[in-house]
Amino acid sequence: MSQQKTAEFDDLLKEDRSFPPPAEFARTAHVHDPAVYAQADRDPEAFWAAFAAELDWSRPWTRVLDWQPPHAQWFVGGQLNASVNCVDRHARGARRNKAAIIWEGEPGDTRTLTYFDLYREVSQFANVLKSLGVRKGDRVALYLPLIPELAIAMLACARIGAVHNVIFGGFSAESLRDRINDAQATLLVTADGGYRRGQIVPLKQVADEALQETPSIRHVVIVQRGDRSIPVHVMEGRDHWYHRLMQEASAKCDPEPMDAEDLLYILYTSGTTGKPKGIMHTTGGYLTGTYATTKLVFDLKDEDVYWCTADIGWVTGHSYVVYGPLANGATVLMYEGAPDWPDKDRFWALVEKYGVTIFYTAPTAIRAFMRWGTEWTARHDLSTLRLIGSVGEPINPEAWVWYYRVIGGERCPVVDTWWQTETGAIMITPLPGITTLRPGSASRPFPGITAEIRNERGETLEGAGGGLLVLTRPWPAMLRGIYGDPDRYVRQYWNRWGTDVYVTGDGAKRDADGNFWLLGRVDDVLNVAGHRIGTMEVESALVDHPSVAEAAVVGRAHEIKGQAIAAFVTLKEGQQPSKACADELKAHVAHKIGAIARPEDILFAADLPKTRSGKIMRRLLRDIAEGKALGDTTTLADPSVVARLKSQYEGQEG
Numbered sequence: 001m002s003q004q005k006t007a008e009f010d011d012l013l014k015e016d017r018s019f020p021p022p023a024e025f026a027r028t029a030h031v032h033d034p035a036v037y038a039q040a041d042r043d044p045e046a047f048w049a050a051f052a053a054e055l056d057w058s059r060p061w062t063r064v065l066d067w068q069p070p071h072a073q074w075f076v077g078g079q080l081n082a083s084v085n086c087v088d089r090h091a092r093g094a095r096r097n098k099a100a101i102i103w104e105g106e107p108g109d110t111r112t113l114t115y116f117d118l119y120r121e122v123s124q125f126a127n128v129l130k131s132l133g134v135r136k137g138d139r140v141a142l143y144l145p146l147i148p149e150l151a152i153a154m155l156a157c158a159r160i161g162a163v164h165n166v167i168f169g170g171f172s173a174e175s176l177r178d179r180i181n182d183a184q185a186t187l188l189v190t191a192d193g194g195y196r197r198g199q200i201v202p203l204k205q206v207a208d209e210a211l212q213e214t215p216s217i218r219h220v221v222i223v224q225r226g227d228r229s230i231p232v233h234v235m236e237g238r239d240h241w242y243h244r245l246m247q248e249a250s251a252k253c254d255p256e257p258m259d260a261e262d263l264l265y266i267l268y269t270s271g272t273t274g275k276p277k278g279i280m281h282t283t284g285g286y287l288t289g290t291y292a293t294t295k296l297v298f299d300l301k302d303e304d305v306y307w308c309t310a311d312i313g314w315v316t317g318h319s320y321v322v323y324g325p326l327a328n329g330a331t332v333l334m335y336e337g338a339p340d341w342p343d344k345d346r347f348w349a350l351v352e353k354y355g356v357t358i359f360y361t362a363p364t365a366i367r368a369f370m371r372w373g374t375e376w377t378a379r380h381d382l383s384t385l386r387l388i389g390s391v392g393e394p395i396n397p398e399a400w401v402w403y404y405r406v407i408g409g410e411r412c413p414v415v416d417t418w419w420q421t422e423t424g425a426i427m428i429t430p431l432p433g434i435t436t437l438r439p440g441s442a443s444r445p446f447p448g449i450t451a452e453i454r455n456e457r458g459e460t461l462e463g464a465g466g467g468l469l470v471l472t473r474p475w476p477a478m479l480r481g482i483y484g485d486p487d488r489y490v491r492q493y494w495n496r497w498g499t500d501v502y503v504t505g506d507g508a509k510r511d512a513d514g515n516f517w518l519l520g521r522v523d524d525v526l527n528v529a530g531h532r533i534g535t536m537e538v539e540s541a542l543v544d545h546p547s548v549a550e551a552a553v554v555g556r557a558h559e560i561k562g563q564a565i566a567a568f569v570t571l572k573e574g575q576q577p578s579k580a581c582a583d584e585l586k587a588h589v590a591h592k593i594g595a596i597a598r599p600e601d602i603l604f605a606a607d608l609p610k611t612r613s614g615k616i617m618r619r620l621l622r623d624i625a626e627g628k629a630l631g632d633t634t635t636l637a638d639p640s641v642v643a644r645l646k647s648q649y650e651g652q653e654g
């Protein structure tokens, strides 16, 4: 950005502006009365039950909530099926011929599925799964590009009561293997490949490597996404082509009635240990939470063309590409590829081509668009947009204002939505018809949600102040546990200040008007370009390399990605630091975990700074990585280690 532009934005921010809802937007918004907060607060169960009642249940619930902290059951006794709610009920009614999914592949190929098409394909694939022996409760791993078959496979699992476990297509063979094994999945759905920046990612080849050590897998279904140029090894008896199986499958498949608390899916996410956690979401509460938040936060209407750019491999894709919008009967745009392929205006070309009205993306993308400049946005008509959203990491006010002005045309409310894989649905967010927006603030908890800020002693701060963000009331879409590790669920989230206080792991401050400002993670979890990565995972990958003796990983501030991974490494005796070695270590991490975990910097050190009790001092390392002046080092066992490291890093940087 030019200096003049930067100065312009600085001035803007000094104004400390706030943005009340545009009158025209507020007039037609689902929520136009702030009384919704007080109503939900008085009787949160009634608030949620009213949304649950908008779904189709095959048996009504007898009790809205059974809360035995920290274990919640929502809509006890009720039965429903997620695929019926996302597909059948629309395919039966007035939305039968409405586009459910408009999909565009990176090379430009397109497909549109109406709700009736989706109904047929979901039912067919549900029959395919059954024919391959999948039964209610079985886990099915999905390792696919962003193609309609991924949504179809998820809904087909839901239809027969199988539990899907989606693994992001950018993960490595080892990451795929570990997730399959932890979930003990019996079937894997993958593809020959997917497109990313003009290249083919050969998913089946990666899967083949994983499949050498996944004894629970009995069958593999392969979607043919590519142009048949991708070599695919088909193991007789185990591997089957999706299109062949679909040809023979009937389009009639009775949905399995599921208890509200039956498992819908497992999704792995990074935590503070080296081992990702399988977050469990159940059927009734999750669907209610995603349905309600999609409707209110995005002010979703039948005419909308809704586009959430997230990959379905992450929770944002589960809740806001698949379940939330489809439960609402929306038209969902899905795009397979990168925002800068073939050019940096691809997203805006898509907005124009399909007349997108609601657009939901991540701050890291917004900062990249901002850097690329308005020549790309100016090429397209973005006037169909009426609401834009942000998710995944704190959005800095500069990026917020740019998004509001350049993408939203100063006409669209910006919803900055805070939530987590564990929360299942949006927790802190504006409601676009009533909230006065402040750039950089996610504003306040969604109706029915209670968030507090606590200090280190667990005391709740009233009014303005900063500390740790906690949630103090159960909510329908909350995680129900960690797959295979019930103790970790309690220890990780509900153990600090009583079993009824959910500790988010995020820091936050609240201003005098009651707005929440999210400050990022306070634990050893990084957020790199909106992707959650545990420092321990990266450290384990590094020490797995034969040259590495010890590693410490920290996140340093990064202009586009929010955080970048900086890894401090001590080499084994006889190994010499070099650029080649650094590159090799970066490649090693990418190979072990996936490209998203590739360190930005490798910093060789003779020693790592430790406290007298032997703990690595990450705060110091972060300061070194960010080039900041060093704080107190008196608790260090050997303060000279830090001084050496710092001067050495400054040398390496230059």
Ligand code: PRX
Pocket: 269, 315, 316, 390, 391, 392, 393, 394, 395, 416, 417, 418, 419, 420, 421, 422, 442, 504, 505, 506, 518, 519, 520, 521, 527, 530, 531, 532
């Ligand atoms: O630190 C918060 C950040 O992302 C974390 C959750 O990551 P994940 O489970 O991968 O889910 C991402 C998509 C919901 C949170 O603990 N985060 C997410 N949204 C925001 C955010 N930080 C600030 N503002 C947000 N809007």
